[in-house]
Amino acid sequence: MELTLDRLSKQFGSHIAVDRLSATFQPGVYGLLGANGAGKTTLMRMICDVLRPTSGSVLWNGRPIERLGADYRGLLGYLPQDFGYYPDFTALDFMGYLAALKGIDSRRARRRCLELLDLVGLRDVAKQKVRTFSGGMKQRLGIAQAVLNEPSVLVLDEPTAGLDPKERVRFRNLIASFAQDKIVILSTHIVPDIEYIADQILVMRAGSIVCRGTVEDIVQYGRGAVWECAVTPREADELAARFTAGNLHYGTDGMAVVRVVAERRPHPRAVPVEPTLEDVYLYLFQESSGEGTLSSGDGAPSRSGKKGGRRG
């Protein structure tokens, strides 16, 4: 069971959304981390066979997906980013419709639909029109439809967007229980989400994967580049202007404690601290100052060649 992306590219006019991206996925949970416009959605659409790549191919067990067609899509579960729904359908109609589309036989489908609606906490509103749902409820309905056919490849584009903390936890557990022997690829720009769920993280920037590894691997990139120091509020503003500043909070003594991402010691009083994934994210995507910027080009410390991870 292997999903391979082979020099996958997508160009919109002169704009390159995904740039000769190669990667291999084996069963496990993969978190795709990237800023707005990094190309996550575009990449996922190509993986899900709804967008034709400009060049390159997606291979399932070594065979191109356009040749596998319906058989490949039968293995797929996809939650698109801000997907639509049929306003006049009830949640159960919607699930039934997707079950029919996924070729699930109708008697089994009904039981499975109710089971899943139960699992995402929509059992009580199964007979209500989707139109009346809140954003988070729609999102949960989307998650439920994605796993309806017990897919081997589950692609979730920003699955936790719009979920409240309780539902986030429920979602993480759902994915954890579901992920056995499956390839789960999820995208987000919410760092803490991915930290908990993903075995492996792929950081995407300007259409390419700039680094890849477990949370611990990725955090290594930030080692020695994350600092904390207590400064006056004015100094804090200066630091924020010159460097990529992370969290900032004010102590009781009126001093500001700033977290700064920089290659060199940004302030005489700054002390190096243990980086978090969020720091690395800021580090990789810093654009404001010239210092310590990591280019996405050939010089990037890309580890996409290395197969790391707890499962992979």
Next chain:
Amino acid sequence: MASLVIFELKKMLGRRVTQVSLGVLFALSLLFMGLNVVQQAAVNPAGDPSMLSGTAAIAQQRADAEQCAGPITDEAVAAVVGEFQTFLDEEGEVKAPYDDPATPEGEQFRAWYHTHYQYLNLVLGPWMQGYETPDVVAVRVNTAEPLDVYGQAAAKLAATLADPDGRLTYTPTEQAFWLIRYDEVPKPVEYGYAGGWDDVLDCLGFLLFAMMAVVLACAPVFTGEYQQRTDAVVLATRCGKTKLPWAKVVAAVLLATAAYGLFALAIVGVPLVFFGADGGALPVQIRSLTGAWGLTVAQAVAVGVGLGYAALLALLAVTLLLSARLRSSMAIFAIGIAVLVAPLLVPSIQNNVANHLLYLLPYFALDASTLLGPVSYAAGPLVLDYHATLFTVYAAAFLICAPLAARTFAHHQVA
């Protein structure tokens, strides 16, 4: 597949635009068909009241037709025209004492003229040029010598076919084609009452309402998925690019068929109920003696309704193709409605090619004068009559556009 079709039907019927357009257009059809009964008018031969309307008028029309029923032979025409001539002077003016409505003779002429008017119009048709009235024509007909009604009709048809300035022009092969057709029409033509069928033929155009409803209901079939951003979800499923596009086509055809059936029932049913369903076996020549189609009025209705259905499916397939290609239902509505009603806005033109093309539109296919007129399409020695051409064109449009629509949707790129 069946469950997908059911879900697609559910989507279509759930849309407000489907419900409103079907409801409103069906109500309009019923209204027009009702008005068509209520607004019937006939002169009352008994005199008081002088005019009859509604069902009373229909009963009078039936009585008028039934008193003239029988084969339209040369002798029968000579007799009725001869009788008409006794009321007229050499100029075709009504002569004294029949011209004074106050006298019993005036009363007698009035009753005779109006109860024979339809029949006179029909049997004098072969002698009429342009829009002449029976009295003008009647004095021209010499009843002293034996008449040749069908010879006269054939000559008139031949003149129409040979007219280089007509709305259509005919190749020599086409002219021969229609004259042979006319020759094969059974004669003498049997006259009688067929008011219901006759009225349906005049009302076939209301079937355009069914087509409008179908365009409105089916325009969002594919484009709705793009607009609602459900395309990514459905296309990424096992059947999303294989069965789903076809399930949509099948559902649209089912909905269109049901809607058309309902409209056709109203448009055929209302006249047959109020005017009567008798006379269906009478030939279409009771509408015009120069008609060259060998059909009964009931058959003509069946052909009209059948071709309307073929036109509907063709229009549906074009709508679906546009729906799969365009991102806006409004644009599709606009195109569909334009195809249906544009002929109303195009002034009558004399251009042969333009008319041959225009006549392919449903508007003309459902107009009895074109539907039962001598319309044909010639390619060299090959002549295809109007009905066969329409059927071929509509079938081809459906068979090309429906699969293309399904294919376009299956290849849709979510971006």
